[in-house]
Amino acid sequence: MNSLTIRGLRVEYGGCAVLSNVDEALVAGEWLCLIGPNGAGKSSLLRALAGLVNFSGDVQLGGRPLGALSNRQLARQVAFVPQEPELPADMSVTDYVMLGRNPYISTFGRESAQDRQIVADLIDELSLSVYARRLLGTLSGGERQRVVIARALAQEAPVLLLDEPTSALDLGHQQHALELVDQLRRSRNLIVVSAMHDLTLAGLYSDRLLLLHQGVGVARGTARQVLRSETLAEFYGVSARVIHEDDGTVVVVPQRSNGEY
Amino acid sequence: MKFSRLVGIAGLFLLAASLVACSESSGESVATDTTNAVAAETTIVEGFPVTVGDLTLESKPQRIISMSATATEMLFAIGAGDRVIAVDNFSNFPEETASLEKLDAYQPNVEAISELDPDLVIISYDPGNLVEQLTTLSVPVFTAGAVADLAGAYEQIEQLGALTGQLAEAVQVSSTMRSEIDAIAASITKADPPLTYFYELDPTPYTVTSNTFIGGVMAVLGLANIADGVEEGNDYPQLSAEVIMEKDPDIIFLADTKCCAQSAETVAARDGWAGLTAVTSGSIVALDDDIASRWGPRLVDLVRTVAEAITSVLAKS
């Protein structure tokens, strides 16, 4: 069973600490959602785990330190879906998803029949069969999101990182995308770490939340525990009403202050 | 007459005769003895096969191509002009060249050259592999490069004479050149301190130092170049107008009369130049661009023009 443990994670940009003393522990199948205002360090945390920025501290996956892995090895362990993925307009869907197999193809080699099978299966599973040979530039927002997730899954990594996966999508597609991720993490036992702006959705889909403020984790726990109006007022500076539904959903509703400023 | 005197005269006669006979049978023409620039390997003899430098010709060439304006002038002067079938597009003297086919010396088309089926090609500049390519096609090539001094020019005429089977005529031409130039040089009064000159290659103005061929000729005629020592290591410096003003040369030679339409009037009209001694005393000499840039038989005309300028300047002062 894979587990992701983070101890004392610290990220610095030009002498300034954008993340300090972050501790977390995740097991396979768990979904942690990072929330917090802009500049809190959510993206930095994800990028550190993805190997895109240098960090100090101890991060281990299944007992092996992530920092010691090469690019290729890390790519087999951690799949990263950025906020605005680059989708070359005239690349086909199949070729794009095949990029996810890169960590398994030798530098000067070609993809194998097995690689092609894995990609074909993924395309089926994510209902992209119709688009298999379509060029990326002709797809809509929702389809593009599925394609990027397919690419990430092709890496067959136990950890899936998502940076603002829903910000470019309409309501319907947001739901579809998150449902898809949820379904996949259960069927494949993935560890999912996502950063999200929408607090309600964050609470709805993830198992736990981590609220970051100025690079430090200031609240952690379930949606009920973290999403409280005092907490939100303190760290987001927002005036909001928190509603607890019967089925356990926590809904955050921003409030108009009645003409008083 | 006393018998002893007869014997003495006969003996002297015999000595003289044997000396003459010896020098004749060595096969070396008189002219080559005085050209001490001749390299040891070049044996300039009459008749074929002949070897000049790296090139050996088996028989007298009948289809000659000249890719050098200077070589063209030399060829016609030594009597090989009737066998010249093509020249380069700068060859404009003598008149007979007007009707000849023109080739490009800087971007030569090797195939076109070989199609003319020449048995001797003379170039002064290899733009890249031309000699190698022509040699591959078994076309004899001779490089008559730019010479460093007058001696080199005389030698080159004789080399061309040997290659074209016109050696006697070539020797004649070069020795006539030499004696005329020597005579003109001797007839000039060498001033002390020497007269100074500025030699203009183009209006920007680019000039030459005494280290060049034309500079060397001027030095032989007793002139001092104002551009010497101005820019170390550069024999074709671009002088600033200030330097020229400061040095105030006695004579200004214009070698850009044809290319760039310069004349005594245009020079006088330049800002600040009107005050120069050479301008006010009318000592601006307009040279023919072509004559000034070639080292062929018309050198004599150039030397004569320069000498006249020197004489007239000395007369004024």
Added chain:
Amino acid sequence: MTTPTVFAASRGSRAIWWVLGAVSVVVVGLLGLTLGPAGPTWWRVPLAVLDRLPLVSIDSGVTDAQWNIVWQIRAPRVVLAALVGAMLSLAGASYQGVFRNPLVDPYLLGVAAGAGLGATVAFAVNRDATATWPIDPVPLAAFVGGVIAVALTYTIGTAFGRSRSATTLVLAGVAVTSLATAVQTFVLQRNNDVVRQVYSWILGRLTSATWGDVRLVLPYIAVSAVILLMYRRVIDVMRVGDDEARTLGVNVNLVRIVVVLAATLGTSAAVAVSGLIGFVGIIVPHAVRLLMGSSNRIVLPLSMFVGAAFLIAADIPGRILTSPSETPIGIVTAFFGAPFFLFLLRMREVRQ
């Protein structure tokens, strides 16, 4: 680049382009051997070529002297044009891949300016001292100059902290190019008499091609081409940008260095013998992309074929139209370049 089609071409229809590419090189090559201002009548040449094949004997009516023209003068030109055209196109396509910009050319990081400076210095000092050398110093100096310039660009580009982005490299290349050009101009000022030779070299020419030149560049171009082709799948992965490529397991900085070095090696060698032939490195990969899409797996090798055929073809008018003079090949490619870019401009306007 906007998409010309909705679907990617299937594997089968792609195969035909390889065949077309190879065939076009052979056909144009034969044309290059056949056409010229001198030599045997045109239809005799293919016969003479066939005659030279083992086991084949045809009376082509071509004399030895004429065959010499075909084999010693034209053939090295055609082969060199093919090598240089293929190399410049491949280098251009590779640079466009690792810098993710379809408008960069193989001279981007200072190769052209460095090679030009090297050649200028060689011409300036190539007097009596070096005239007796067994090798021509100009190509050697051009090659060394090109490599040094790119090395300098890389050193400068990576010296400024962690920002090892493509943009930094390009800027460093601009700086090195300016410096090299300035020094070159200075050297020319001091050595006025070689201006003509340098100018002629810069325009690019295949006129003086000999088999010796071919032997000289072949190893460099071969090594360079093999390395670049080996990396073409990885260059494709880099199409999603540096960050994403890293998360997919690509060592982006290493790949970029290797591609730049390999491309520089081949380009410098090509420039050393043929001068600065422009436009080939941009036009050819672009044209291939327009037809076949932007997948570098296809664009890189196909660009080699098309580039070879293109340059062989471009060399032909230069030696025929202005005979008995030659038009430098750089002028011919420029003539193609201008309308091509206008065409590109128009296409963009139409799309938008």
